Amino acid sequence: MKKLNINELIWFIILSSFAYYIYKLFNTGKIYLYIHPRMFKYVYFSYVVFVILSISQIRSIFTPIKTNKIKIDYIVFIVPLFLAFVVNPNNLSGKVVSNKGVNLGNTSLKNIEKTITNEKEETLQSEIISDNDTNTDMYDDTDTNNNMDSDIYSESDDVDYYHNPDGVKFFEILVDTNEDLDRMLGEEVELIGFVFRDSDFTETRFVVSRLLITCCAADAQVVGLLCEWNESSKLEDDEWIKVSGIIESTTLYNEYLERDEILPLIKVTKLERIETCEDPYIYPYYN
Amino acid sequence: MILRTIKNKVENLIIFLLSIIITIILFKIIISFKGNASSFIQKDDLEGFTIVFLSIIFEAIPFVMIGAFVSSIIQIFVSEQFIAKIIPKSRFIGLIAASLMGFIFPVCECAIVPIMRRLIKKGVPLHIAVTFMLAVPIVNPVVLASTYYAFSGQAYMVFLRGILGLIGAIIIGHLIGKIQNKKTPLKHETNHEHHSCSCGYHYHSQQSNRRDIVSKIINIIQHTSSELYNVGKFLIIGALLSALMQTFISRSYILSIGHGIVSSSIVMMILAFVLSLCSEADAFIARTFVGQFTTGSIVGFLIFGSMIDIKNTLMLSGSFKLKFVIKLIATISIVCFIITMMVNIVGF
Missing domain, CATH: 2.40.50.140 (Nucleic acid-binding proteins)
Known part of the structure; x- marks a missing residue:
């Protein structure tokens, strides 16, 4: 059995969650809360790229491990995802x-x-x-x-x-x-x-x-x-x-x-x- | 031995998951305080902050991806020798050529940092790379067109932005080249996280057969991924800071500071830096200041904001020495300020 490369696994999860979240935004129409419709094509583009990157990342999950430490930097990527899924904002208040x-x-x-x-x-x-x-x-x-x-x-x-x-x-x-x-x-x-x-x-x-x-x-x-x-x-x-x-x-x-x-x-x-x-x-x- | 490493991994993973769960619980608690005056973060504020924060990311990330992609292509297909060959021998011609690159290379300022970093690593002289980085987000058909629309056909605004932006970028590039001289502005590669980043593309690039298209594509994808990781984290921190300031510091407060010729220019430049708007969008915001601020300070907003802002500063500091980033920002601020004052004095 191949060993799991945790760092690569986390990066895979991050990439796929971004892809999933964008998909969800379009699906529920909440994307209108974030971006002007004019910009939608760019967000679609980033969705496609996230999907491609996640797929290619699957390969890397089993690459040889170079370091044992989990990279602390991943926290930075988790913060927005985390806010997105937990706060799950519904409206931007006038105040x-x-x-x-x-x-x-x-x-x-x-x-x-x-x-x-x-x-x-x-x-x-x-x-x-x-x-x-x-x-x-x-x-x-x-x-x-x-x-x-x-x-x-x-x-x-x-x-x-x-x-x-x-x-x-x-x-x-x-x-x-x-x-x-x-x-x-x-x-x-x-x-x-x-x-x-x-x-x-x-x-x-x-x-x-x-x-x-x-x-x-x-x-x-x-x-x-x-x-x-x-x-x-x-x-x-x-x-x-x-x-x-x-x-x-x-x-x-x-x-x-x-x-x-x-x-x-x-x-x-x-x-x-x-x-x-x-x-x-x-x-x-x-x- | 193997057992121990696995145990280590599992432990790490558990700690990681636990910390996530704890933060989730903390947030749930904060949110459950909604409407309660005793909690210092209101639900509205948190929601608003989240929307602003995520919207900056969603807006910028496609362009960062493009930047990462172009940078990977440069890395894989363009050789140092080729770059050395096409760079003009004359410093002046080189600067002008770099500043006009935007016309054939229309990317906005979110995408430019990874590309510029890659160019420097490939041996492009610093003054040319800096001019390129500063000019492309301004002198770029998409940005100039959006400026034209935003100012409802006042063509002189487009000319002011374009021409002054060009001149500014050339001057700054020249100065930075002189100041930095031959010292490398890049962080030491060995200290750089890049290497501990286990994307494994170095490994691939050595192994791959030059003619193998599939392996090249995989190479580009993996490269893009690692580039996105390197730049993305700074983009997110930048977006976070910008969203925090936007949610909790009132814009009218910043604006109320200055109305004089000098102070209004400074205020508009600070605002451009803080707001971190995409250079394609900032003209629409700048337009709302017409009548409240001098033309010079609005030009300052348009030029300075495209050259540097919070998220760019952070992206730069990811790969360049802090001292260099400070020098660069100082030079940009001074030159932009002088340009702004000149427009104010000449008067439009």
Whole structure:
């Protein structure tokens, strides 16, 4: 009988557990919690490599033993696996992410909108079949015709462009209010998101928010719209809600820009508590 | 004798498994405290930390694998003589050529460390290897395109990042080459864990028939595996540190430190270092700072973050002498800071 090489065995277990965990993430759909769908192909790739490496590692399990000591370094690889299997995270809370910045809709969102239209333009051009002749003319002047473009953009929602339709709607309203608040004033909107509160908010105010992911969960940001509701204090942080209301505007002091800023504010007419959403994030820049 | 070694193994294995079980129990206890104010780690924090930590790993590991793979291919197929032959004799031309490699060799900064280490072992001069390492993650079609998208078609941002990144990489490579002179930056091979790493590929490479394709493939796979082990552990430690800082130190706190021209540049560079974002993704984060920070400091964020960050520092320290890593980071910081200040002064 051949002798077992423990170090190689541990490395085999590590490699195969990584492969298994990635497989499990895709299988349960939890991968959406970690990575932007754009990056999925790379994660698939790493899955394949892990599988290949594990298979080739089987051979090495029986190679001659050079040292008796178990390499302490393996602990490093076990830590993430361990956290993954034991903690088995289900959601990224807004409170944790708010450490990295909250975006109530200031200038930076405008850029996102432009990016979206640019990228949308590209995807549409590549899918010529789905392109109507009437539309193509409009894409030439993207910058001057932003509103038009975003209209076209929302028309093509039935294409499975994003993972979650609620998130898409949320993002569109967010972008629209930022792009042209005046036009949106008085409109009635319905948003699904979680409750987020900053320490300096007044009692009646909260933010109906989502997490915006550009690449992976490490770059998540809280984005959302400020809401005003008399019974806000009854809401708990991170609770998922469906808000209906009318868009108004308000001013809030922005400590970075050191001046007041006009922000959209939703006067809540109806509020409903819902179950935790399966897809808490929104993913711009899908390509 | 054999019996004793087996006994030894079994003992080791038991200790190993026991320690795992103990840690699992500890974590279960921590988790069961959820919502309890007396426990200092909340479930939310732990979950958030885990997600951020794992997502950095999942994001980076495919690229580390590519790096490990390329490095194995270089190891097996490229000879020292070949490298000596293609390296330009003129130092200046060599530096420029190295800095432009990114166009034909588009990898991001997670993949570059194992490749650069392999190149140095194969006899590539240090200044060229350093310039190569710093420039490739910036001057690379994928990264430049994502920068273009992130800044919604403001082409000057792409030019600033590309050109200043190139210049910076060349200057740093030149300086590091001069500072380090002929001393080897690599850790002593004999002290290196590499050797105790029982992947057995040295054994194979001696045995294999040169023309045997199967054995070459096996060779590459085993090499990739050992490379992944060597770099992966530092990637994980880096991801861990970065995730810890992201979860427990508020970004607005870092940002609130500086708004002046000088302090904002420093803050943005620290942020780039701490966040350890992939160079393909960092432009999207940098964009959110437009309006809050000067263009110079945003350029600083984009250049410095692609050149060096927590996870790269750790990956470097795995194979290079600590003194060299410190010198390298110091040089990169100073040069990037000067570039940042120049952009600030010229003003865009």
